[in-house]
Amino acid sequence: MSGHPIRIGRINYTNVWPIFYHFPIERFHNRVELVQQVPAQLNRAMADGTVAMGPISSFAYGEHSDEYVLLPDLSVSAWGKVNSILLFHRRPLQEIADGKVALANTSATSTNLLKIILEHFHHGKPQYTSCDPCLEEMMREADAALLIGDDAIKAGWTDHGYQVTDLGEEWNRLTGHWMSFAVWAIREDEIDRHPELIKEIYESFVESKRKGLSDPSGMIGQAVAAIGGTQAYWKQYFGQLTYDFGPAQWAGLAHYFGLAAELGLLRSSPRIRIWGENTVTQVKE
Numbered sequence: 001m002s003g004h005p006i007r008i009g010r011i012n013y014t015n016v017w018p019i020f021y022h023f024p025i026e027r028f029h030n031r032v033e034l035v036q037q038v039p040a041q042l043n044r045a046m047a048d049g050t051v052a053m054g055p056i057s058s059f060a061y062g063e064h065s066d067e068y069v070l071l072p073d074l075s076v077s078a079w080g081k082v083n084s085i086l087l088f089h090r091r092p093l094q095e096i097a098d099g100k101v102a103l104a105n106t107s108a109t110s111t112n113l114l115k116i117i118l119e120h121f122h123h124g125k126p127q128y129t130s131c132d133p134c135l136e137e138m139m140r141e142a143d144a145a146l147l148i149g150d151d152a153i154k155a156g157w158t159d160h161g162y163q164v165t166d167l168g169e170e171w172n173r174l175t176g177h178w179m180s181f182a183v184w185a186i187r188e189d190e191i192d193r194h195p196e197l198i199k200e201i202y203e204s205f206v207e208s209k210r211k212g213l214s215d216p217s218g219m220i221g222q223a224v225a226a227i228g229g230t231q232a233y234w235k236q237y238f239g240q241l242t243y244d245f246g247p248a249q250w251a252g253l254a255h256y257f258g259l260a261a262e263l264g265l266l267r268s269s270p271r272i273r274i275w276g277e278n279t280v281t282q283v284k285e
Contacts, residue, residue: 005033006194006201009042009054011182013149014227014234015076015084016055017219018212018243019184019205027204031197038149039107039182046185053186053201059108061183062257065270069191071202072274074184074209075245077252082168083237085110085181086152088135089144089163093117093170097124099143104133109181110148113167116259121174135160150227153237157229171256178252183245186275199277209243250274250283 005028010020025034035042035051043060045051046068055076061068089096097118103111111128118124131138131145135155138145139162146167147155156164171179184205191198212219220234242249250272261269272283 005031006053006190006197007033007035007045007051008201009045009051009056010034010036011039011042011055011149012036013038013084014153014219014223014237015082015149015241016182017223018216018238018241019055019074019209021219022208022211024204024208028201032201039109040105043108046187049187052190053198054184055182056185057107057109058180058183058253058256059112059260059265061185062260062266062270063108065273067188068185069188069273069275069280070245071184071186071205072276073206073245074202075180075243075249076182077178077180077242077245077249078168078172078240079178079242080169080172081166081240082179082181083156083166083240084150084152085113085146085148085167086156087114087144087146087165087167088139088155088160089165090139091143092163093165094122094124096143097122097126099126100129100141101126102129102131102138102142102145104138104145104147104151105130106133106151107148107181110146110167112260112265113171113179113256114146115265116256116263117167117170117174119263120259153227153229175252175255177255178242178249179256180245180249180253183253188280191275191280195278198275202275213238213243247283254283 133151
């Protein structure tokens with residue numbers, strides 16, 4: 001193994017806390033370095049090789065599936081409401097499907113999910129603009145605004161007066177599938193370089209997830225202090241998301257990729273490849 005640490009990305013949103021909260025970074029000494037950024041920045045860092053592994057937007061995997069492999073049992077997924085991918089809009093979806101939509105410039109998965117919902121399912125042709133994640137500014141000239149992560153959570157608590165669509169809930173209603181918003185990816189060229197370290201990192205993430213979900217009280221207290229809201233809200237928030245990544249989530253992601261390719265958002269529908277110790281398995285659709 002080389003002397004350089006493996007750089008692991010960390011999304012700076014609360015939705016990944018259960019997987020990171022108990023990750024034993026001290027155990028890895030100088031073998032691992034954590035890099036915290038918003039999803040769009042981590043997507044770029046994975047693509048240019050400055051980050052080797054970690055959670056990225058599912059859509060970013062679709063763009064680089066020939067370079068990345070996905071870790072099993074780790075994701076940020078939802079069966080229905082996700083509570084932090086929210087579209088704020090003035091009128092019902094079918095009435096704004098041809099309108100002006102402001103997109104927060106922080107995540108590829110959610111913006112393309114919204115395009116699938118508006119263009120494929122509601123047959124719209126919206127005009128999109130990319131903006132900083134500020135609801136008041138976004139809605140100044142738009143019919144709808146998409147916010148994700150903690151920005152969406154905090155905007156949802158305000159007395160904004162808009163209709164709100166949870167994209168996880170809308171996707172599930174329209175398709176009957178899970179939606180995976182973030183997946184744990186590793187650059188394939190890292191697998192041969194550090195096989196034992198990758199196995200150790202992966203097992204530590206799975207154990208951190210188990211601990212975080214079995215006793216979320218520490219995360220809940222930290223979320224109340226850092227973001228606001230009540231303990232009841234955060235208990236429900238962490239409890240409603242799913243952090244697993246198995247065949248049911250793979251099927252939902254494959255459906256998402258297929259529709260993204262159909263709309264020309266991806267060049268083709270990518271194969272989902274899953275890491276295993278000494279193996280890489282391609283999911284059969």
